[in-house]
Amino acid sequence: MGESLRRPVRETLSGGSPEDWAGMSDEWVLHFRCYLLRPRTGRPVLVDTGIGAPGSPASTWAPVPGGLLGELAAAGVAPEDIGTVVLTHLHSDHASGAVTDGVPAFPNARHVLQRAEVDWIENAGPNPVLDRILRPLTGLVDVVDGDAAVAPGVRVALAPGHTPGHQVVEIGPLTLTGDVVLHPVQLVNPAIRYAHDLDPEVAVATRLALLDRVRGQGGMIGTAHFPDSFTELS
Template sequence: MDTPIDRNAIQHSLPLGGFTVSTLLAGTRTVADDPQKTFGTNVRAEDFATVARDAFLPADRWQSYFTPVLVSTPQGRVLFDTGLSADGLLRALTAAGHTPDDIDTVVLTHMHGDHVNGLMTDDGPTFPNARHVAGRVEFDAWSQMESETFEAKVRPLAERMTFVEGGDAVVQGITAVEAFGHTPGHMAFRLDSEGEELLMMVDTANHHVFSLAHPDWEVSFDMDKAAAAATRRRIVGMAAAEKLPVIGYHMPFPATGFVEARGDGFRWVPATDQFRIAAG
């Protein structure tokens, strides 16, 4: 007998003014390898080990989360990213009470596979009624690369793409923010509804400890490591200074919290019941 899925374990919703923001756990992955190879390639092993130990993190494995975001607005339902596969995303979307046909807009924050793999199924586009939005810089850059994932998942949707740059609105109250470095045109997004705000930092920070406590530590996934580090300091610093609630694609689910300045870096403060009260 199948074990029923706990809908609260794979979707989490909170109000933001006139919006409803739902984080969707599309998948997780445990990587059985030294996390320094991914999150601290430019630091001494003993320094990395000290930070991991002090944060009660293992030295031989790390956990990743893949969390698209659905924002229900008066202008329609806007989905940010599509996870590792359509199957994982659709399970979480169903738990949140929606079907693929409900989605009006799909926004691609960048073109890495764990964000675009859910765009297509064997039958065609996963979200047949949706317009698709991507950053112009990002799309143009990947168009010049040799990427099987881009060609299979993104290129077929080019005719229905709308392109944005930093400062452009996806719909009223959702604004693109340049966050280049992780990829050539990686975008964050700022939400603003009825005076309440939230920052989707996406992959600006890839780990809730290493990438925040030490923004200058190089991450293997970052295509331009110097630019990515500068972007981390700028974007995360803005969120900390303005005390904005934050969603991070790879933060521990429900991927929602705050960041606070601490020393030369930042600390992740995860969502609690109090967060829901404050956001409401």
């Protein structure tokens, strides 16, 4: 589920050797994906909410409106059906769709966030994400500290660096990475840095650890911004 935006890849990614970049396009088609999970029991889980409607916090730079609600409808899921929304982090391209016209878009869902992420946004001073996403979700936010089960077979795990409270979602051998891994070149060389990581050194360490773990399990990642939704790691 998602949209895309084109930009020069080396504007925001740096480092690596010519060999690392061999075969990579100079243009980055930046996709914006959300994931719908249907646990065997309980209500559906939505991972991230995308760029949102015209006028959302992401609208200053992303190709709004997002198509999330239409894609959910095509899958036979109404906003009221969603039982849990996991926001990997509070950047506008991942969280803007949580609120529409000032009210929660998924009114029956608990919205799972790491405490470190909430603290970061609340202490950042006035900002669109705080004012137009987090505050309208008052009473619907479920704050967790570190790893936690959020639905049958679905867990979140703290994965900081891109933001202080960034989290990933684990469903068996599948890990939904949010912005831990942004571009396929970071699978070739995880030390390649992204300009919008708040703590680049921690982000690299988190990426290395996550990819090592998933590879060790023979698992798969689901990414927010890759050309393809899922990538097997070996």
